[in-house]
Amino acid sequence: MNFGTTEILLIVAVVFLLFGASRLPQLAKSLGQTRKAFKEGMREAEEEDRIEQEQKKLQTPPNTATLNAPHVAAVSDEELLAEMRRRAEVKQQ
Secondary structure: OOOOHHHHHHHHHHHHHHHHHHHHHHHHHHHHHHHHHHHHHHHHHHHHHHHHHHHHHHHOOOOHHHHHOOOHHHOOHHHHHHHHHHHHHHHHO
16 A cells, blocks of 8 residues: 555645644654553563573473383384283283
8 A cells, every 4th residue: 555645645634633733742752652662562572481481491301201211113013012911901900
């Protein structure tokens, strides 16, 4: 959407008529302050997210069960079959 010179002048004229010459500087100042506060809030939120992610990484220990667990490919077929039978017997009891 491209605004030409005519459209921009029309918008400025309408704003000038609605708010008057005395209110325009106040309006521009409040818009600038709002923009600055919004940017500062976004920066703070990003910083908090970054710190939270770092804390989660530090607090979460690696899962030792998965690190020490034998891989299925490392187990022979006979051992796998024996383990399945053992678990089936335990389940039936």
